[in-house]
Amino acid sequence: MLINKIRLLVQAFSFLILTYGGRIGINLGYALPCFACPYVAGCGGYCFLMFLQRVGIFGIAAYDRIFTYIGLQNLLWFLIFAVSAIILSKFWCGWICPFGSLLDALSGLRKKMGIREIEFSWTVRTMIKPIKYIFLAVILVVPLLIAFLGLSSDFYILFCKICPARPIMPIFAGDIRRFGLEYSNWSTLIISIVSVSFAAITIVGSFFKDRFFCMVCPMLPLIHLFNKLSPVRFVKWADGCSGCGNCQRVCPMDIREVHLEKKNGMVMTEDCILCTQCMQACPENNVLKLQFFNKNIFISSRDYFIKKFKKAVGRKNE
Structure with a gap:
């Protein structure tokens, strides 16, 4: 059997478990090194990035502005992420991530239709790749700004609020509400506009370019931190x-x-x-x-x- 077929089977199985597993009692926790979105009702586990933003780097809780007692549970989730990233490395990205599998499906549809992939120049590719570090900075710094500098709680788990998986993945659970705009105040409106726009760009971009979002995914450098131990x-x-x-x-x-x-x-x-x-x-x-x-x-x-x-x-x- 060609390895592509094996990978496709693994992707399909992982997509079903991580998207619908919670409906049959499967709960893989909060520390998955992949984009399994917690906004999907009945998901079987979700992305470590939300946990990282909630607890904050060094165990700082953005919502109460104080150092929290990390405790065994929080420490456990950090360790689970680290061990998972060490054991499976980038298999999480290419074989398990449900959002990545969706991007591959969009690319596959393009190929079936005989549409040629868009090619970026090396200059454009070089300009795009640092974006993932900007997202990673948002994930690490915004909780600190909320905790110590009084940044509005509207920016709590900011990356999750603008992540394209947030409006796209709940569609597979029959939920399209995340494509709506939030009018609570100017900050929530702007965040929701960015979210919907980013999701639309990701869908279109992923049809014409393989793994379009993965080029800017902040999970890649996090997993790569453990590369030498893997x-x-x-x-x-x-x-x-x-x-x-x-x-x-x-x-x-x-x-x-x-x-x-x-x-x-x-x-x-x-x-x-x-x-x-x-x-x-x-x-x-x-x-x-x-x-x-x-x-x-x-x-x-x-x-x-x-x-x-x-x-x-x-x-x-x-």
Whole structure:
């Protein structure tokens, strides 16, 4: 079975569990390293970013302006996030994240319709990627501003309020209310306008560009903090690389470091989502490897490349 089919099955299973699992008693907690939105009624667990904003960095609670007793429960959720990020690394992004799976579905629809993907210049890509650090700063700094500088509570869990998953994912639970505007005051109105606009841009952008939102996702740098501790390894044998550039061309995250790397060793960058597209497109044996506890999960091979290429050509000629 092609690894793409395995990944699709994992994505479908994860989407169902994380979106509807709560309806059958599944509760995976508040520390998932993926965009499982708590605004979805009956979800099976949700994103660590909301918990991080509620508790605040160093255990500061934005809503009461005091240092809170972190306690065993809060510490436990921090540890669960860290351990989860260490064990599965970017598999959370490319295989488990329900919002990421939705973005892949939109891209798949575009491909079925025969519409070509929009390509950004490297200048534009370079300009876009730092946005995730701006979002991360919002997540970490706004709770401090609320706690100590009296910032309005309207900005509580600000990132969640503007996150495109907030209005989009509840649709799968039959809830479209998040696409409405909030008129309580000027700040809530502006936040809701930003939220709806960002969601609309994400939907359209994700149809025309693979993993459009993932380029600015603040979860990527958080997970990457634990990369050196993870048993997941994405390794390149640079000596066997022919320099064809296939890995760069097929990457949904527009990563070129894998292609440019001239030394043997780890090549999993901060933006990598471990989708394995580059490994599948590599025509050389053993050049790219995905490993777990030093055991090979997938290895690039000429036979696999030819098999996949023949299937692609066959579909094109049908």
